Amino acid sequence: MCQLLLGCTTMALVAHSAGFSATYGTYCMFVWCFCFAVTLVIFTLDVTRLHGCMPISWDNFTVAFAMLATLMYVTASVVYPVYFLRSECPSEGCEVRNYRIAVTVCSSVCCFAYGAEVFITRAKPGHVVGYMATVSGLLKVVQAFIACIIFGALANDSEYNRHIPTQYCVVVYSLCFAVTVVVVALTVSGRTSSLRFPFDRFVVIYTFLAVLLYLSAAVVWPIFSFDKKYGTPGRPEDCPRGKCPWDSKLVIAVFTAANLVLYFTDLVYSQRIRFVSHSSA
Structure with a gap:
C-alpha cells in the first residue's frame, strides 16, 4: 500500500506540473507507471487470493519484481533530478521547481518501500x-x-x-x-x-x-x-x-x-x- 500511494503521488505530481521530456524523462515516467501497474496487480491478486490460479511461482515472482522495482526506482530517482531539477527557477516558474523537488522526494522514498519488501522477504x-x-x-x-x-x-x-x-x-x-x-x-x-x-x-x-x-x-x-x-x-x-x-x-x-x-x-x-x-x- 505504501508503494501504491507513493507511486500514484509521483505520477500525479509529474502529470500536474512537474512535467517530463526527452528520452530520460520518458524513461522515468515509464518506471513509475510500470512499477505502479504491476504493484497494483500483485496487491489485487494477493488480497483476493487469486494468485493461486496463476501458473507461476508467486513468491519467486513477487521478490524478483520487488528487487527490479527497487533498481528501477533508484535510477529514476537519480536521473530525474539530474536532468530536470536546478537550483534556480526554470522559465515555467518556481512552482514547477517545487513540484520537481516533491517528485524526487516521493520517488526516493518509494525506493525504500520496495527495498524494505526485498529485505523482509529475503x-x-x-x-x-x-x-x-x-x-x-x-x-x-x-x-x-x-x-x-x-x-x-x-x-x-x-x-x-x-x-x-x-x-x-x-x-x-x-x-x-x-x-x-x-x-x-x-x-x-x-x-x-x-x-x-x-x-x-x-x-x-x-x-x-x-x-x-x-x-x-x-x-x-x-x-x-x-x-x-x-x-x-x-x-x-x-x-x-x-x-x-x-x-x-x-x-x-x-x-x-x-x-x-x-x-x-x-x-x-x-x-x-x-x-x-x-x-x-
Missing part, C-alpha cells in the same frame, strides 16, 4: 524460500539490470564496432544477459523441476563461465577503448555531454567491472550454499 536461516529470495537469486536480477544499462550505453554511440575485441565484449554481455534472463524466467515460472539436469548445478556452472567471460571483457574493453594505440585515454574537449562516445565507453567499463564483482559474489555464495547443504546431509 531468505533467512532455517526458512524454506524460493530461489529468487536467496542472495544468488537477487543478484541475478541486479546482473540483468546492469546488463541493460550496458546495452543502453552501447547504443549511445559507443563505437563498439570499430574493433573485433570490442564486438566480442558485446557478445559476452548479450550471452550472459540472455542466460540470466532464462534462469530468472524458469525460476519465476516454476519450471526448474521439469529440466532433465539439476538446476542448481547448471546455475553454478553458468555463473563460473560468466565470471570468466566478464573477466575477459573487463580487460579487453578498457584496452581497446582507452589505450593510446586503439582509443583515447582522456575525454576529448570537443565532445558534447550526453552524446560523447568516450562517456559511453567509460560507463560500459565501470558497469562491466561491477557485473564482474556481482557474478563473482554470486559464484562464491552459490558454492557456500552447496557446501553447507552437503555438510548438513
Whole structure:
C-alpha cells in the first residue's frame, strides 16, 4: 500500500506540473507507471487470493519484481533530478521547481518501500524460500539490470564496432544477459523441476563461465577503448555531454567491472550454499 500511494503521488505530481521530456524523462515516467501497474496487480491478486490460479511461482515472482522495482526506482530517482531539477527557477516558474523537488522526494522514498519488501522477504536461516529470495537469486536480477544499462550505453554511440575485441565484449554481455534472463524466467515460472539436469548445478556452472567471460571483457574493453594505440585515454574537449562516445565507453567499463564483482559474489555464495547443504546431509 505504501508503494501504491507513493507511486500514484509521483505520477500525479509529474502529470500536474512537474512535467517530463526527452528520452530520460520518458524513461522515468515509464518506471513509475510500470512499477505502479504491476504493484497494483500483485496487491489485487494477493488480497483476493487469486494468485493461486496463476501458473507461476508467486513468491519467486513477487521478490524478483520487488528487487527490479527497487533498481528501477533508484535510477529514476537519480536521473530525474539530474536532468530536470536546478537550483534556480526554470522559465515555467518556481512552482514547477517545487513540484520537481516533491517528485524526487516521493520517488526516493518509494525506493525504500520496495527495498524494505526485498529485505523482509529475503531468505533467512532455517526458512524454506524460493530461489529468487536467496542472495544468488537477487543478484541475478541486479546482473540483468546492469546488463541493460550496458546495452543502453552501447547504443549511445559507443563505437563498439570499430574493433573485433570490442564486438566480442558485446557478445559476452548479450550471452550472459540472455542466460540470466532464462534462469530468472524458469525460476519465476516454476519450471526448474521439469529440466532433465539439476538446476542448481547448471546455475553454478553458468555463473563460473560468466565470471570468466566478464573477466575477459573487463580487460579487453578498457584496452581497446582507452589505450593510446586503439582509443583515447582522456575525454576529448570537443565532445558534447550526453552524446560523447568516450562517456559511453567509460560507463560500459565501470558497469562491466561491477557485473564482474556481482557474478563473482554470486559464484562464491552459490558454492557456500552447496557446501553447507552437503555438510548438513
